[in-house]
Amino acid sequence: MVSFLRTFSTYVGKRMDRQLLEKNARELVSPGRGILAADESNGTMSNRLEAVGIEPSSEARRAYRANLFSTEGYESAISGVILFDETIRQSMDKGKQITQELSERGVLPGIKVDTGAKELAHFEGEKITEGLDGLRERCKEYFSMGARFAKWRAVIRIGDGMPSSACLSTNAHALARYSSICQEQGLVPIIEPEVLMDGDHDARTCFDVTSSILDATFAECEKQGVHIPGALLKPNMIIAGKDCEDQISREEVARLTVDCLTKHVPHELPGIVFLSGGQSDEDATAHLNLMNNLGVEHPWQLSYSYGRALQADALRKWSGGSEDPASSSRSAFLHRAKMNSLARSGDWSQDLED
Numbered sequence: 207m208v209s210f211l212r213t214f215s216t217y218v219g220k221r222m223d224r225q226l227l228e229k230n231a232r233e234l235v236s237p238g239r240g241i242l243a244a245d246e247s248n249g250t251m252s253n254r255l256e257a258v259g260i261e262p263s264s265e266a267r268r269a270y271r272a273n274l275f276s277t278e279g280y281e282s283a284i285s286g287v288i289l290f291d292e293t294i295r296q297s298m299d300k301g302k303q304i305t306q307e308l309s310e311r312g313v314l315p316g317i318k319v320d321t322g323a324k325e326l327a328h329f330e331g332e333k334i335t336e337g338l339d340g341l342r343e344r345c346k347e348y349f350s351m352g353a354r355f356a357k358w359r360a361v362i363r364i365g366d367g368m369p370s371s372a373c374l375s376t377n378a379h380a381l382a383r384y385s386s387i388c389q390e391q392g393l394v395p396i397i398e399p400e401v402l403m404d405g406d407h408d409a410r411t412c413f414d415v416t417s418s419i420l421d422a423t424f425a426e427c428e429k430q431g432v433h434i435p436g437a438l439l440k441p442n443m444i445i446a447g448k449d450c451e452d453q454i455s456r457e458e459v460a461r462l463t464v465d466c467l468t469k470h471v472p473h474e475l476p477g478i479v480f481l482s483g484g485q486s487d488e489d490a491t492a493h494l495n496l497m498n499n500l501g502v503e504h505p506w507q508l509s510y511s512y513g514r515a516l517q518a519d520a521l522r523k524w525s526g527g528s529e530d531p532a533s534s535s536r537s538a539f540l541h542r543a544k545m546n547s548l549a550r551s552g553d554w555s556q557d558l559e560d
């Protein structure tokens with residue numbers, strides 16, 4: 207009897223944990239809202255601040271981000287913010303924890319948990335994302351600090367002989383391991399296998415490579431018991447490489463991307479939140495808008511988890527040039543957030559940019 211009760215209560219506990227993951231995953235892709243990726247590593251954020259003439263430091267990174275998070279009304283367009291380890295421990299200007307500020311606005315705090323893409327041994331030019339060691343303990347701590355979702359980015363480069371099958375399989379395996387550990391600790395995993403835009407490959411090659419990494423990743427997720435309704439996918443769009451002469455139209459990007467996802471993503475997944483990957487702000491918005499306007503049936507919400515495409519203008523404005531850089535930066539962020547919010551329902555148009 208005692209052992210029956212123990213088994214029964216474990217079963218009920220697991221069911222409730224799964225329901226909570228599903229609820230948070232659905233909330234992240236609720237209508238008209240998407241994710242702000244503000245999880246640039248200290249090195250990347252410092253480079254971005256330096257590029258606009260700001261001396262980088264922990265305080266400079268905090269001040270810039272705290273200003274973004276205090277923008278009036280952005281919560282109608284932003285359901286979650288991905289933070290970096292440094293930021294999740296930092297406070298707003300007046301001392302309130304950043305996680306508390308976000309939660310009070312109804313914005314879910316998220317956390318980047320990988321420790322970066324490192325050289326893949328024996329495969330020059332390719333990367334494997336690290337960070338599995340100690341991940342369970344880190345997730346536990348982040349959950350106790352208020353995080354409810356996480357991100358792990360795998361990087362796939364297209365080039366001569368690349369990607370190798372070793373690159374695809376090791377990254378897919380790590381993405382599934384990360385997802386399982388996050389779910390065990392109550393965090394919704396955002397699964398990000400990014401096929402880079404660097405190179406001169408055409409859109410068809412991007413389609414094929416994206417198909418391969420999606421297949422490998424979801425096969426590993428299935429093997430490792432990842433609960434797909436409690437996860438989100440963060441993919442690249444299907445775009446020709448930056449140096450390819452044969453660029454395709456916005457309409458083709460939208461059509462090929464939805465086609466690729468339809469063929470290679472499980473239908474129980476609640477949502478797909480795209481990365482911007484170096485696209486211009488307006489291209490990232492226009493592509494999402496077209497996808498949501500295609501009139502093609504698909505089972506998931508199509509949304510955004512943009513870093514640069516939500517922040518590039520806000521960062522430029524933060525560096526000065528106006529009477530009130532803080533306010534100009536917040537306005538620039540709010541504008542892009544609203545434009546992408548409209549793209550969720552296919553209601554964005556070019557004239558709204560002006």
Ligand code: 13P
Pocket residue numbers: 243359398481482483484511512513514515
């Ligand atoms: P970008 O939108 O700038 O590609 O950043 C998204 C992201 O989180 C990359 O990991």
